[in-house]
Amino acid sequence: MTKIKDLLVALLVLALGRKRKPRAEHEDRIVEQGSPARGAENAVLALFFLATLASAAFIVVFAWDKLGSQTQWLGLCIGLAFILLAAACVVIAHKLVVTEELVHEYPDTEHPDEQLKIEQIVDESGSRFTRKRLVTLAGMGALGTLGLAALTPAASLGPVLDTEELYKTPWRRGRRLVGEDGKPLAAHEIERETFYTAYPEGADRELMGSPVVLVRLDSGEVVAYSKVCTHAGCAIALYRKPTFADVEPKPALVCPCHYSTFDPADHGKVLFGPAGRALPQLPLFVDRRGHLRAAGNFSAPVGPSWSGVRQGPATT
Amino acid sequence: MIRGLVKYVDTRSGGAPFIRKALRYVFPDHWSFLLGEAALYCFVLLVATGIYLTFFFDDSRSTTVYHGTYKPLDGQTMSRAYESVVHLSWDVKAGLLMRQTHHWAANVFVALIVLHLLRVFFTGAFRKPRDSTYLLGIGMLAIALIEGYAGYSLADDLLSGMGLAIGYSVAMSIPVVGAYLAQLIWDGPFPGTAAFWPRLYIAHVLIFPILIGLLLGLHLLLVASRHHTQFKQSEKETERNVVGVPTFPGQTPRSLGLMLAVFGIVFLLGGLVQINPIWLWGPYHVGWGTNGAEPDWYLGWLIGALGVVPAFDVTIGHYTLVPNPFWGGALFPLVVLGTLAIWPWAERKVTGDHAFHNLLERPRDNPLRTALGLAIVTWVFLIFMSGSADRVTVLFGLDYTQQIWAYRVLVWVIPLLVFFVTRRVCRELLAGEVAEEIRHEAEAAPVD
Numbered sequence: 001m002t003k004i005k006d007l008l009v010a011l012l013v014l015a016l017g018r019k020r021k022p023r024a025e026h027e028d029r030i031v032e033q034g035s036p037a038r039g040a041e042n043a044v045l046a047l048f049f050l051a052t053l054a055s056a057a058f059i060v061v062f063a064w065d066k067l068g069s070q071t072q073w074l075g076l077c078i079g080l081a082f083i084l085l086a087a088a089c090v091v092i093a094h095k096l097v098v099t100e101e102l103v104h105e106y107p108d109t110e111h112p113d114e115q116l117k118i119e120q121i122v123d124e125s126g127s128r129f130t131r132k133r134l135v136t137l138a139g140m141g142a143l144g145t146l147g148l149a150a151l152t153p154a155a156s157l158g159p160v161l162d163t164e165e166l167y168k169t170p171w172r173r174g175r176r177l178v179g180e181d182g183k184p185l186a187a188h189e190i191e192r193e194t195f196y197t198a199y200p201e202g203a204d205r206e207l208m209g210s211p212v213v214l215v216r217l218d219s220g221e222v223v224a225y226s227k228v229c230t231h232a233g234c235a236i237a238l239y240r241k242p243t244f245a246d247v248e249p250k251p252a253l254v255c256p257c258h259y260s261t262f263d264p265a266d267h268g269k270v271l272f273g274p275a276g277r278a279l280p281q282l283p284l285f286v287d288r289r290g291h292l293r294a295a296g297n298f299s300a301p302v303g304p305s306w307s308g309v310r311q312g313p314a315t316t
Numbered sequence: 317m318i319r320g321l322v323k324y325v326d327t328r329s330g331g332a333p334f335i336r337k338a339l340r341y342v343f344p345d346h347w348s349f350l351l352g353e354a355a356l357y358c359f360v361l362l363v364a365t366g367i368y369l370t371f372f373f374d375d376s377r378s379t380t381v382y383h384g385t386y387k388p389l390d391g392q393t394m395s396r397a398y399e400s401v402v403h404l405s406w407d408v409k410a411g412l413l414m415r416q417t418h419h420w421a422a423n424v425f426v427a428l429i430v431l432h433l434l435r436v437f438f439t440g441a442f443r444k445p446r447d448s449t450y451l452l453g454i455g456m457l458a459i460a461l462i463e464g465y466a467g468y469s470l471a472d473d474l475l476s477g478m479g480l481a482i483g484y485s486v487a488m489s490i491p492v493v494g495a496y497l498a499q500l501i502w503d504g505p506f507p508g509t510a511a512f513w514p515r516l517y518i519a520h521v522l523i524f525p526i527l528i529g530l531l532l533g534l535h536l537l538l539v540a541s542r543h544h545t546q547f548k549q550s551e552k553e554t555e556r557n558v559v560g561v562p563t564f565p566g567q568t569p570r571s572l573g574l575m576l577a578v579f580g581i582v583f584l585l586g587g588l589v590q591i592n593p594i595w596l597w598g599p600y601h602v603g604w605g606t607n608g609a610e611p612d613w614y615l616g617w618l619i620g621a622l623g624v625v626p627a628f629d630v631t632i633g634h635y636t637l638v639p640n641p642f643w644g645g646a647l648f649p650l651v652v653l654g655t656l657a658i659w660p661w662a663e664r665k666v667t668g669d670h671a672f673h674n675l676l677e678r679p680r681d682n683p684l685r686t687a688l689g690l691a692i693v694t695w696v697f698l699i700f701m702s703g704s705a706d707r708v709t710v711l712f713g714l715d716y717t718q719q720i721w722a723y724r725v726l727v728w729v730i731p732l733l734v735f736f737v738t739r740r741v742c743r744e745l746l747a748g749e750v751a752e753e754i755r756h757e758a759e760a761a762p763v764d
Contacts, residue, residue: 030340072587073587075583079583079586080580082583088573089572090573099566103558104543104559107543109445157501199603206507228603235478235602235603235605237604237605237606274641276639276640307488308492309495309636
């Protein structure tokens, strides 16, 4: 019983008690004097208390498996805890701490004497050198070469000065076109007014040279183009709509990244947008079983242009 | 107790004189001075939430078939990187909160840096002796952009894969060295080999954060050693005297409050406002694309620039020297950041003003700088807006092609107009002040 009584008294003193004994005031205060503000103090206590509750609630929510929308509750609790603490800080800053206005001098703009001394130290330290310029030059040469040597291992990061790989694609004459499901595509399956994505049978699909778009033109001909935009390498995922109004009825393949627009009826010519060259076309033929096969490789290198890219057919 | 602690610290470090001085270091008071500080707190939050995310992220591009909580993706082939982020979002308690808070913090971080930059620019705070401080800031902005891009690329969802394809294309487009550089970074043609993913990861969690940290340290060191700039609010503020609140007790609760408020707001955003729901985008495959996926806002200016540039390559015979993405993706940001970077030196050269400046200018005090600056801001903003022309088409049915043609003209015309109007407004405001002053003097003069 006495323990509980002691505890209660201690809590009461903690909550209501003021400073026990006034410490000896300094003759010349550094921080300006201000008067007590019990109201603000109470507000800070309340905010601290609420922040404690919010933080505790975060722990409870975290442990409470059955609660729905946990992300939202967790965010709310921790966010509120921070905001309440921030509010307490603001009250302290504006009501409980004296707002002093100090006037200080800016630091010296420069120190001419020290500058001269530094120069002198550097000068005098080198007085035993007779061919300063030559030594400096040789030193710089040595350091520069060392720097180059230090950079050289970066060449292991990838192919060095070699762009041949960029011209290659898995397509070659006779390779069948397969759909997303891996099944061969028959020419008669290709309908008008929509487009199909096809891949080279049995090859890695995650190569820029792999995916092609297939469309049946109004003339009835089925054509295939690289699905990777020649501008910035995005997959061409739009077939005219929804980005074009009805006043432009001409079907076109459109890249969703920067809206480069290509004409499937005219060898992938650029109709609009930032692409600098036509979409590479994949020649096709239909085999005896009606399946679509490549009749060769693309008409041009696939993927985004690079500085130095040579126009002309891709290689296998 | 305090005496004991101070004694302990002083006897071990000899730091008492320094600490005493630091406690009474003066902070001039103006709300706009808090922008940079708030950006700093965002960086702290980014590091904290980012460390948590590293405990769950798998930096592997090797593929796996998804069989997790989120059923719509069930059975899909995806990279382990993407799977780990989906897992983190759906199955790790507080995982989605941390991820969304991290993402929001990145968006807020760059926004605050840009606002801070605008404040510094339009008040002339970058002038001598703070040009180096400013340059470090521009450096941090550039790194923050790349860092943010690397961050959302890591998730390897459809959106990040398309972003990486664009980044690869921009790298490839750099004249002469582009293809070689891109082949080194990606270890071969896009999407690169297994080696690329750990590289991107280390760049995001180690190299760039450390670079930002280093520049930030130097930035703050220079700020403190030269003291803050201030506005002329009374007779007390001069080029020689700095007026403000001391670090302790005045500034400490203010700064702490700002830090906690930034944390609180970003956590509320992270918890309550969905950002980048990667499970909806799906995994990335080279042959897959989607319409309507938008990058983080701070890359909007580059998306806009890439799209608004007319089809224009520099070719020599059958060879391409400069492919198109170079203009919008590399040259444009280089011009903008380069102009900003050399501005303090260029301005000094043009105006011949080599003096020390501790007092800030109001934008109107320097009509030429304000007008030029606002013209550049307008230029970048319009190019940014052109990047959302496709959204305007979808939402309001305006023709995309016509919008882009309009932008191709307007991005040059409107900044010119803004320049002349702003310069005029600044001059009129100044003239108005002079007139007002004369009137006041006349009214105050004793009447005979």
